[in-house]
Amino acid sequence: MRRTISLLLLLACACGEEEPEPGEELSGGSTTVHDTTRNAFTLAARNLQGERRDAFFVGNALFNRNWVTAPSSTEGLDGLGPIFNAPSCAGCHFKDGRGKPPTEPDEKPLSLLFRLSIPGQDAHGGPVGDATYGGQLQPQAILGVPAEGQVALTHTPREGRYADGTAYTLEEPHYTLVDLAFGPAHPELMMSPRVAPAMVGLGLLEAIPDSALEALADPDDKNGDGISGRINHVWDVEHGEARVGRFGWKANQPSLRQQNAGAFRGDIGITSELFPEEECTPAQQVCREAPSGGAPELDAHKLEQLTFYTRMLAVPARRDVDAPEVLRGRRLFRELDCAACHVPRFETGTVPDAPELSKQVIFPYTDLLLHDMGPELADDRPDYEATGREWRTPPLWGIGLVETVNRHTRFLHDGRARSLEEAILWHGGEAERSRERFRNLSATDRAALLRFLESL
Amino acid sequence: MKKQGWMALVAGALVSMGCGEEPLEEARARPVVERYAALVNENYTDAVAKARALQTAVNVFVADPTEAKLTAARSAWLASRPAYGQSEPFRFYGGPIDDEDTGPEGRINAWPLDEAYIDAVEGAPAAGIINATDSYAQLDEELLKSLNERDGETNIATGYHAIEFLLWGQDQSETGPGNRPASDFVDGGTAPNAARRRTYLKLATDLLVKDLESVQAQWAPGGDNYAKRFVALDVEEAVQRILTGMGSLSGAELSGERMTVAYDNKDQEDEHSCFSDSTLADLYANAVGIQNVYLGRYGGQDGAGLDELVAQVDPALDRKMKEQLQASLDAIQAIPGPFDQAILGADNSPGRQKVKAAVEALKAQTETLVDVATALGIELNLE
Numbered sequence: 001m002r003r004t005i006s007l008l009l010l011l012a013c014a015c016g017e018e019e020p021e022p023g024e025e026l027s028g029g030s031t032t033v034h035d036t037t038r039n040a041f042t043l044a045a046r047n048l049q050g051e052r053r054d055a056f057f058v059g060n061a062l063f064n065r066n067w068v069t070a071p072s073s074t075e076g077l078d079g080l081g082p083i084f085n086a087p088s089c090a091g092c093h094f095k096d097g098r099g100k101p102p103t104e105p106d107e108k109p110l111s112l113l114f115r116l117s118i119p120g121q122d123a124h125g126g127p128v129g130d131a132t133y134g135g136q137l138q139p140q141a142i143l144g145v146p147a148e149g150q151v152a153l154t155h156t157p158r159e160g161r162y163a164d165g166t167a168y169t170l171e172e173p174h175y176t177l178v179d180l181a182f183g184p185a186h187p188e189l190m191m192s193p194r195v196a197p198a199m200v201g202l203g204l205l206e207a208i209p210d211s212a213l214e215a216l217a218d219p220d221d222k223n224g225d226g227i228s229g230r231i232n233h234v235w236d237v238e239h240g241e242a243r244v245g246r247f248g249w250k251a252n253q254p255s256l257r258q259q260n261a262g263a264f265r266g267d268i269g270i271t272s273e274l275f276p277e278e279e280c281t282p283a284q285q286v287c288r289e290a291p292s293g294g295a296p297e298l299d300a301h302k303l304e305q306l307t308f309y310t311r312m313l314a315v316p317a318r319r320d321v322d323a324p325e326v327l328r329g330r331r332l333f334r335e336l337d338c339a340a341c342h343v344p345r346f347e348t349g350t351v352p353d354a355p356e357l358s359k360q361v362i363f364p365y366t367d368l369l370l371h372d373m374g375p376e377l378a379d380d381r382p383d384y385e386a387t388g389r390e391w392r393t394p395p396l397w398g399i400g401l402v403e404t405v406n407r408h409t410r411f412l413h414d415g416r417a418r419s420l421e422e423a424i425l426w427h428g429g430e431a432e433r434s435r436e437r438f439r440n441l442s443a444t445d446r447a448a449l450l451r452f453l454e455s456l
Numbered sequence: 457m458k459k460q461g462w463m464a465l466v467a468g469a470l471v472s473m474g475c476g477e478e479p480l481e482e483a484r485a486r487p488v489v490e491r492y493a494a495l496v497n498e499n500y501t502d503a504v505a506k507a508r509a510l511q512t513a514v515n516v517f518v519a520d521p522t523e524a525k526l527t528a529a530r531s532a533w534l535a536s537r538p539a540y541g542q543s544e545p546f547r548f549y550g551g552p553i554d555d556e557d558t559g560p561e562g563r564i565n566a567w568p569l570d571e572a573y574i575d576a577v578e579g580a581p582a583a584g585i586i587n588a589t590d591s592y593a594q595l596d597e598e599l600l601k602s603l604n605e606r607d608g609e610t611n612i613a614t615g616y617h618a619i620e621f622l623l624w625g626q627d628q629s630e631t632g633p634g635n636r637p638a639s640d641f642v643d644g645g646t647a648p649n650a651a652r653r654r655t656y657l658k659l660a661t662d663l664l665v666k667d668l669e670s671v672q673a674q675w676a677p678g679g680d681n682y683a684k685r686f687v688a689l690d691v692e693e694a695v696q697r698i699l700t701g702m703g704s705l706s707g708a709e710l711s712g713e714r715m716t717v718a719y720d721n722k723d724q725e726d727e728h729s730c731f732s733d734s735t736l737a738d739l740y741a742n743a744v745g746i747q748n749v750y751l752g753r754y755g756g757q758d759g760a761g762l763d764e765l766v767a768q769v770d771p772a773l774d775r776k777m778k779e780q781l782q783a784s785l786d787a788i789q790a791i792p793g794p795f796d797q798a799i800l801g802a803d804n805s806p807g808r809q810k811v812k813a814a815v816e817a818l819k820a821q822t823e824t825l826v827d828v829a830t831a832l833g834i835e836l837n838l839e
Contacts, residue, residue: 034837037550044708054815057712058720064609065725066570072579074725087570091608110607143580305720404556 017327021345027397027456028201028315029348029360040316040401041096041200047356048312059309062302063089063096067268069142070293076302079293081269082145082286083138083279085113089306092196092267096313098402099196100410101173102153108139109151112415113267114175115192116185117381124235124242126252126384130189132182132283136266137191145287146181160425163440170425172376173416182283190381190388193414194249198405200398201364202247203311206256207348207357208368210244216343216367227340227430229369232392234384237261237274246368249413250383251392257307264298272298311354315362315397320455329452332445336437341393341430343367365396365456374428377412389429400454420453421446479769479832485691491752491759492698493675493683498754499543499745500672506536507665510619514661518654521641530623533616534734540565540616540668541741545749548704549697552674552682560667562615563604567728569612571621574656576647578626585613586652595655597663614660617729622657624731627724630797633733696834698762702746703825703838710742711818719811724796735795740788743818747781762828770831777828780821787814 026032031045044056066087070078086092092099092111099111114137117127129135133148141147158170175193177185219230232245236254245251253259261274271278276296280287320326333339342365350358370390380388391413399420403409409419417423427435438446513532517525547554547561554561571577575584585592585603592599603613612618625636639645641654674682686694718726727735748754752761767774791798791810798807822838829836 037556054712054716054720057708058717061568061713061717061721061726065568066573066608066610068570068572069580072577074723076721076723077725086608088608088610090610094609143582 017324017331020321020327020330023361024363025318025321026361027318027363028204029362031201031204031312031314031356031360032317033314034317036316036319036401036404038095038405041198041313041398041405043314043316045203045312045314045356052312052356055305055308056312059305059307059312062306063093063309066091067270067293070291070297075294076299079270079297081138081140081142082290083141083148083284084269085136085138085140085267086110087268089263089268093199095405096199097405098198098408098410099415100406100408101193101195101415103408103410109153111196113137113194113196114151115194115381115383117190117192118186119188119190125233126235127382129281130185132281133180133185133189134279134281136279137177138266138269138279141287142290145290148182148284149180150178152176152178160439162443162446164443166443168422168425170422171416171418173414190379192250192379192381192383195410195413195415197249197394198398198402199310199313201315201362201395202256202313203351203354203357204315204348204360204362205246205364205366205368205395206311207351207354207360208246208346209349212346213244213246213368217369225337225340226433227337227371229341229367229371230385230390232370232383232385245384245392249391249394250386251368251370252383252386256310257303260307260310261298261303264303270298271296272303273300274303311357315364316401318363318455319400320451323451323455325448325451326455328445329448329450329455332441332449333452336434336441336449338434339365340434341367341369341371342396343393363397366393369393371431372429373431376428377426379413396453396456398456400456420450424449479765480691480695480834482691484768485695485765486687487760488752488762488765489689489691489694489698490687491761492694492749493687494677494759495748495752495754495757496543496546497672497675497677497683498757499539499546499748500668500675502755503536503539503543504665504668504672506532506539507661507668510536511661511665514619514657517638518641518658521638521645521650521654523638526623526636526638526641530732533620533623534732534737537616537729537734537737538741538744541738542745542748542754544709544742545701545705545745547701548709549700551686551697551701552671560670563601564615564664564667565617566605566609566612566615567617568610568725568730569617569621570608570610571626571731573611574613574618574621575653578628581648586656587649589649589652595652595659597659600656600659600663614663616664617731618660619657619664620729620731622653622660627731627733627796632794634731692834695762695765695832696829696836698749699825699829699832699834699836700838702749703822703829703836705742706746706818706825707822707838710739711815711822714739714742715811715815715818718795718799719808719815722799727796727799730796733794733796736788736791736793739791739795739814740785743781743784743788746821747785750777750781762832766828766831773824773827773831777821777824780817780824784814784817784821787817790814 030047033043033046067080068078069080072078101112102109116130116133120128122128138148139150154174155171158172161167217229217231221228232251233242234245234252234254236243243254247253247259261272264270265275344363346362348360370386372389373391378389382388411417411423424438510532513529517529553559572580572583575586600613624634627634637646640647641650643650714728724730728738729735750762752759763774792807798811826836
């Protein structure tokens with residue numbers, strides 16, 4: 001009987017795979033660009049024209065520009081720090097791409113940052129920062145101000161095996177705060193590592209209607225597929241109310257504008273109208289007394305330019321869409337239920353000020369929802385409604401070009417996975433069943449699935 | 457702006473013209489591809505020669521840092537720029553200059569640069585690699601290579617603009633360029649670490665020459681190199697690369713990054729050669745470079761250009777293209793210098809109006825380049 005089944009399977013595989021959906025290679029709809037070079041993530045939406053395209057170039061220059069210590073001759077671009085992670089957006093999102101954890105002994109975690117909090121919630125349900133070190137560790141500082149501290153990184157190997165006997169070893173990271181400049185942190189301090197994600201397609205993700213996410217959410221797993229999917233409701237500073245969270249590894253930011261302003265303040269030490277206070281806590285007197293680059297340091301016009309830029313970064317088209325192995329991987333992606341959370345297709349809504357992003361059929365491979373990913377991936381740090389085990393499904397578009405753009409293949413929220421294959425193997429919790437199916441695939445099928453991911 | 461009746465064409469598709477002409481017929485197109493490879497070589501050969509002259513002037517200066525020798529080094533730097541500027545349409549298609557793995561473009565001409573990454577600046581007297589005697593005890597070529605673009609795209613340690621910053625210093629003047637004194641390079645002079653500053657200047661200049669030589673070698677005739685492979689490509693593929701380089705420089709790079717950003721921000725820091733105030737010459741050289749390729753010429757050498765292929769299928773389009781290439785050059789020339797002052801003031805100030813007009817001219821030229829590609833049966837993916 002068994003023999004018959006395998007024969008049937010063989011026959012099934014001999015048939016042609018399902019054809020891709022027309023236009024499926026255009027991951028970002030009409031915004032999609034065709035580029036497979038190191039610049040693949042740096043380009044403007046293809047349908048962005050005229051003066052609006054000019055505005056993109058201006059935002060791009062701002063994204064790359066190093067902020068300098070105040071006071072300086074470049075008045076519009078001073079006010080770095082006093083404490084910070086990097087002096088420019090591009091410092092972490094190099095070539096608009098993806099960051100990575102340190103890989104050399106003396107390397108500091110530049111494009112990997114650490115959120116900090118203590119038990120409890122603030123007035124809006126968000127995390128409470130440490131009294132001394134605030135909500136994020138800033139490992140750099142301007143001259144005359146101490147950096148908050150550093151992070152020591154160690155690894156332990158985690159052995160595993162595929163069903164066919166092939167062994168693999170994952171690398172589990174451990175993070176410890178060292179060289180703390182202002183004494184010990186809170187005894188119950190929680191740390192969450194977050195690597196800089198690639199910047200492509202963010203405007204399209206913002207253009208997905210809330211209703212589409214609400215339709216996908218299944219907080220109580222009513223359909224019994226073992227996958228819940230929850231919306232994170234987070235505080236919107238501009239509107240003074242809770243809104244649907246979409247950006248960040250825990251979907252803790254409701255809009256790109258707030259995400260950008262938050263990163264300016266937290267990562268570069270640049271204040272804006274949204275976040276007018278520096279990151280210095282009352283315990284950091286020398287930080288509080290450092291010269292400011294203005295109130296706010298980032299004028300509204302520049303925040304607008306930068307936000308426009310982040311909305312209009314194009315997603316590169318897929319490659320090899322018709323290759324048999326890719327099509328086979330595509331089928332497996334659905335059969336393993338990866339697509340339950342990495343939802344392939346959406347249609348964006350109408351964005352009043354951005355016709356380029358409106359009514360586009362896109363293929364981001366995310367549901368923007370929170371999922372319990374199990375204890376292995378947990379940071380054990382709640383963030384608004386996200387628990388210490390939940391992460392937002394990250395989009396997969398462009399993922400096959402990360403190696404070209406950023407010269408590395410580090411994935412997941414802290415870059416612990418050294419390849420796409422390892423990233424799959426780290427999936428737990430609601431994704432455990434899919435991971436187990438992957439572990440049970442033949443080497444040929446595993447390669448096909450990875451080839452599909454690389455085509456994205 | 458697309459012509460009536462033209463469908464989007466697939467690159468390399470055969471196009472049946474009304475007169476039965478094939479726009480890239482082998483016998484006509486092959487010589488154009490060969491001429492392109494030759495003019496690229498002429499251009500890079502010139503760039504190498506001018507960089508070597510700069511190298512000589514720098515060596516003379518660091519051996520005995522006087523004001524006169526600093527002036528001579530600055531003149532040599534300025535003289536080296538037009539040849540390189542004209543070579544920039546050879547970028548953007550993954551050729552030797554910006555090959556994915558080996559292209560040295562980011563080491564040669566990266567900008568804008570954060571000057572404090574290299575040396576002291578106003579308000580930060582201890583800044584930069586030159587003054588980081590503990591972190592970087594030994595300055596050498598490998599170190600500069602490794603520090604270039606490390607941790608951020610404006611962390612530029614090498615290339616023309618690093619050399620420019622060392623020769624001129626910061627531009628704090630409203631009327632002229634930077635004016636770093638030669639004594640910054642004299643032991644016990646006006647700035648600490650003078651010996652390291654001399655070493656750095658020499659290292660950066662030597663590396664520039666080396667990098668330019670490596671690119672030129674890939675285009676040298678008779679070698680087993682990129683040029684050999686390029687002239688053997690399908691003519692469609694070769695012409696697509698040629699046009700991609702021209703169009704990318706004309707649009708996104710020149711009218712966008714290099715002019716619109718500065719126009720919009722009104723910020724000195726956004727102009728291409730901000731320390732020497734020679735930005736206008738840079739812009740002009742870029743536009744000349746695009747015209748060179750279209751006409752198949754470099755300096756005094758002239759040969760079969762794209763113009764001959766276009767004239768064969770659409771003489772009116774060829775005339776329009778030539779007019780617009782010249783109009784862009786005239787518009788750039790009409791900008792009152794220095795560029796960092798032209799971008800200031802109200803939008804109706806003469807300087808800003810002239811900058812805007814040049815941007816518009818370049819945009820129009822870019823659109824026509826797309827039409828040229830279409831007329832030659834090539835779909836141009838300009839990003």
